Amino acid sequence: MTEETKYTEDNIRSLDWKEHIRMRPGMYIGKLGDGSSADDGIYILLKEVLDNSIDEYVMGAGKTIDVSIQGQKVIVRDYGRGIPLGKVVDVVSKMNTGGKYDSKAFKKSVGLNGVGTKAVNALSGYFRVESTRDNKSASAEFEQGELKDENFLEETSRRKGTKVSFVPDETIFKNYKYRSEYVEKMLKNYVYLNPGLTIIFNGEKFYSEDGLKDLLSESIPEEDRLFPIIHLKGEDIEVAITYSKAQYSEEYHSFVNGQHTVQGGTHHAAFRESIVKTVREFFGKNYEASDIRKSIVSAISIKVMEPVFESQTKTKLGSTDMGGKLPTVRTYILDFVKRQLDNYLHRNPETAEKIQRKILQAEKERKDLSGIRKLAKERAKKASLHNKKLRDCRIHLGDVKKERNLESTLFITEGDSASGSITKSRDVNTQAVFSLKGKPLNSYGLTKKIVYENEEFNLLQSALNIEDSMEELRYNNIVIATDADVDGMHIRLLLITFFLQFFPELIKEGHLYILQTPLFRVRNKKETIYCYSETEKREAIQKLTGKPEITRFKGLGEISPDEFKYFIGENIRLDPVMLDKETGIEEMLSFYMGKNTSDRQEFIIENLKVELDILEEK
Known part of the structure; x- marks a missing residue:
């Protein structure tokens, strides 16, 4: 019988602020990641620093923010009021310290709990803050939250404001790199929400005059819009x-x-409800909500006094009221949309007519689909009881109160051998596997009917839970895991076509990825190195002494489950699938997936020449 574990005063330990953040980073920045996903921790660190500069702009201090990312070092410089010089160290290293507790200084700011920059400080291998005001300057340098240096200048000619420099800690963020596409999207959102603000990122200027109208213009090309963007402001x-x-x-x-x-959250739900209510009342018809909202592309921004979010990363609003004596969030949004959208539709009858035609078309399609939809749902329900295609995980994206919900991942694999390897080596808490049987259908040019008629598409839609909207999406990351051969590439293309055709916002919102798997294994008796390219293979051969054994992986099925866990664990390498902002979805799909055209043949020949040039160089 084992001796009972002692539980005394010695077992009770208080962590200081930085120890707690470093021990439980997920509580403060969501998931860690390597930068391949827009919600990875390195972008949250940047966001937390930027939020303070944005709040300065909102308060009327400083119209420009400079952002520089060179390699792993991030610098954010604003020209606001500057942190009070005597508080520079406290503001970035003492919990619950900050100007935002004084509601007179910051009425409707984002960061209200004084945690943001402290988390950045604690999770950075190098962190420096410098504040300039009244021709004086104070700075402090930290390492993993520990103060290393402090300076105070009585005289300086520098412009007022705050400059924060940091390098995320490599012991916490493994093999990370910043992707400019994600940074640019974040910065564009900031300027859309703050017309008149200029953000300069590595020399490129971001600026917006028309706010959310500019956001939608960027999101959906003009040729894809049913009518000009309706833009309402209060x-x-x-x-x-x-x-x-x-x-x-x-x-x-x-x-x-x-x-x-x-x-989303309470404001998002109220916005969806308000559109349905307004449209029904305007036309005097009790149209189905899903028919009214089908194909809508929209944006909403609200300002709330002391907002309550459901997590530290502030991805879902929990507040039900606007603050003070103002009405509830729901009532406020319903009243505004009802009044403003109704007025707009009366003044623009041609837009109203297009909306009504779109609703009637959606209604017809829904009724045409109703029979097959019912059959497909029954089939999916039966399949889910003994669904061999889906091996689910325990934590899903909708579980916002669970710490690892942002890690929820669905791997889409081909064949039994590959899905078997992933299934045996996955993390059952956050990683699910969906197994394809052969090549999926080319869905280009087909209607939504095919999603219900085709068993694999129907079950995939059901597994993702995205039939009606993205609201209930079950996995944050959807990862296509196919062999790196011609067949595997073709399956990737067919799956991307399916998502682009029917669920493009999955790609727009950064949920779709391609899994990188190693091409080679290089090993000697002491060490094994997995290589993802010829260059990595050459480096591994040089590193390992003697004559290392080299294995070329032909397919995922060849990789044993014991090895596979290294490729889908903390060292996972993902390539995000991103849309070209210059090209409309319809135009892109018809080029790549439509009938063969001379344009496409020329494109392929041109790109083959480039590939051959690369091979000749080697």
Whole structure:
């Protein structure tokens, strides 16, 4: 019998601020990641620093923010009021310290709990803050939250404001790199939400005059819009609405106090409800909500006094009221949309007519699909009881109160051997596997009917839980895991076509990835190195002494489950699938997936020449 574990005063330990953040980073910045996903921790660190500079702009101090990312070092410089010089160290290293507790100074700011920059400080291998005001300057340098150096200048000619430099800690963020596409999207959102603000990122200028209207213009090309963007503004609310000709599902961009609430919340739900209510009352018809919202592309931004979010990363609003004596969030949004959208539709009858035609078309399609939809749902329900295609995980994206919900991942694999390897080596808490049987159908040019008629597409839609909207999406990361051969590439292309055709916002919102798997294993008796390219293979051969054994992996099925866990664990390498902003979805799909054209043949020949040139160089 084992001796009973002693539980005394010695077992009780208080962590100081930085120890707690470093021990439980997920509580403060969501998931860690390596930079391949927009919600990885390195971007949250940047966001936390930027939020303070944005709040300065909102308070009327400083119209420009400079952002520089060179390699792993990030520098954010604003020209606001500057941190009070005697508090420079406290503001970045003492919990619950900050100006935002004084509501006179910051009325509707994002960061209200004084945690943001402290988390950045604690999770950075190098962190420096410098504040300039009244021709004086103070700075402090930290390492993993520990103060290393402090300076005070009585005289300086520097412009007032705050400059924060940091390098995320490599012991916490493994093999990370900043992707400029994600940084640019974040910065664009900031300027859309703050018209008149200029952000300069590595020399490139971002600026917006028309706010959310500019956001939708960027999100949906003009040729894909059913009608010009409806842009409505109030004191604490801004809304932009149009419909897409090219996509089936709903797409929303929602913000609170400048924070992108990617998981929605009370304001998002009220906005969806208000559109349905207004349209029904305007036409005097009790149209189905899903028919009204089908193909909508829209954005909403509200400002709330002391917002309550459901997590530290502020991705979902929990507040039910606007603050003070103002009405509830729901009532405020319903009243605004009802009044403003109704007025707009009366003044623009041609837009109203296009909306009504779109609703009637959606209604017809829904009725045409109703029989097959019912059969498909029954089939999916039966399949889910003994679904061999889906091996689910325990934590899903909708579990916002669970710490690892942002890590929820669905691997889409081909064949039994590959899915078997992933299934045996996955993390059952956050990683699910969906197994394809052979090549999926080329869905280009087909209607939504095919999603229900084709068993694999129907079960995949059911597994993701995205039939009606992205609201209930079950996995944050959807990862296509196919062999790196011609067949595997073709399956990737067919799956990307399916998502682009029917669920493009999955790609727009950064949920779709390609899994990188090693091409070679190089090993000797002491060490094994997995290589993802010829260059990595050459480096591994040089590193390992003697004559290392080299194995070329031909397919995922060849990789044993014991090895596979290294490729889908903390060292996972993912390539995000991103849309070209210059090209409409319809145009892109017809080029790549439509009938063979001379344009496409020329494109392939040109790119083959480039590949051959690369091979000749080697």
